[in-house]
Amino acid sequence: MTSRQKSAPEEAAPPPAALTIDALGRKCPIPIIMLAERINEVPLNATVAVLADDPAAFTDVPAWCRLKSHHHVASYELPGGGWAIHVRRNY
């Protein structure tokens, strides 16, 4: 079992993403449902940015990536609260 600490959010500005999903103000599981619906819109190895401010999303988007074998790149704090959670499409 990998020893895993919840990754602290990055403070640097996020790099550009192929698709941005605005889930600000939406409660989990809605941000995850939006991500699952739309991840196939980007090419393989491209990045989707999920903007979310429900605290559950900070844990649940990376957990979804682990379950669905996609890659959680990083989570970047947004200036107005919440995070840009970057996910790379693996398949």
Add this chain to the structure above:
Amino acid sequence: MAYFDAASTEPLHPAAREALIANLDAGGADPARLYGSARRARLLLERARAEAAEAIGARPDEVSFTSSGTQAVHLGVLGTLLGRRRAGRHLVTSAVEHSSVLQAGAVHQREGGTVETVGVDLTGRVDPAEFAAAVAREGTALACLQTANHEVGTLQPVPEAAEACGAAGVPLLVDAAQTLGRLPIPAGWSVLAASAHKWGGPAGVGLLAVRKGTRWRSPLPEDERERRRVPGFENVPAAVAAVAALRAVIAEAEEENARLSALVDRVREAVPRLVPDVEVVGDATRRAPHIVTFSCLYVAGEAILTELDRAGFAVSSGSSCTASTLRPSHVLEAMGVLTHGNVRVSLPRGASGAEVDRFLSVLPGIVRRIRESVGVRT
């Protein structure tokens, strides 16, 4: 209604009900006084204390009855930190302790102390080496670790933590709330806390044990009761009933654990097979016998609790927007597992295979309907 929320509170054990009723009058006098009925109340209280001490492997004078498990933890944490003030002001806990431990830590921090929280792996288990390293740090006054996690059932490495604490000369507070009565208490604790309603005793009784030689000072105003450890008039009938239940569940534990653990295995095996996109969380084998937790993708915790209640099942959830909180459970967050769609099934004494099978038969349809209602197909 099938009651699957024993980790919140275990239904009153028949032995507790009987003892409570039998001692409501006899245990009602003030055990601190010297007349006949008072002496009889004191005798009842001291006999309960001796039996509780025997059950946890302590001396009677090390054991106090508190008004709850939470009070036992608060007094245990803050009292030991106060008693050990000269040794240091650093507290070590795990990230998945009960909120009573974390909130006592928050009080310590507000009063100028420091707190280090040791993380857990994906199963919710503390890494013993990481815990040992934290404990060995200069100025550590107290370390706290639960026997088993209350939300996912994973057993913690208490023996290893106790060894590390022993080597560092740091007292270890063990929160045994989820396992006392079900599993033997691991050796090596300095302070022990537990809660009677978790083992089938009445609400309003906790246990606090402080080993001889462990420095402890009450963080509360002076009071003569319970050897100056716990303030307030003792609830003798409830303490007697709590200990009656404890002895009864210990006597039944081997048989009942095997039965409930097999039912938990059934749930752990069947849920991922019957429901798509589900993660069963917590350790599959190093776990409390009666707890199993899983998370369903794309499902709101509140929706699944409501539907299960309608179908006749009382379960709980660590998801946000359930019960009292807008935040997801700190346990699930620390583990890094899905926090939404979370269901904890915790089986009380006597839970039947037929009830578990009925749960497994209604769950797939409930999850499918909730997903369809938000436009998700799996």
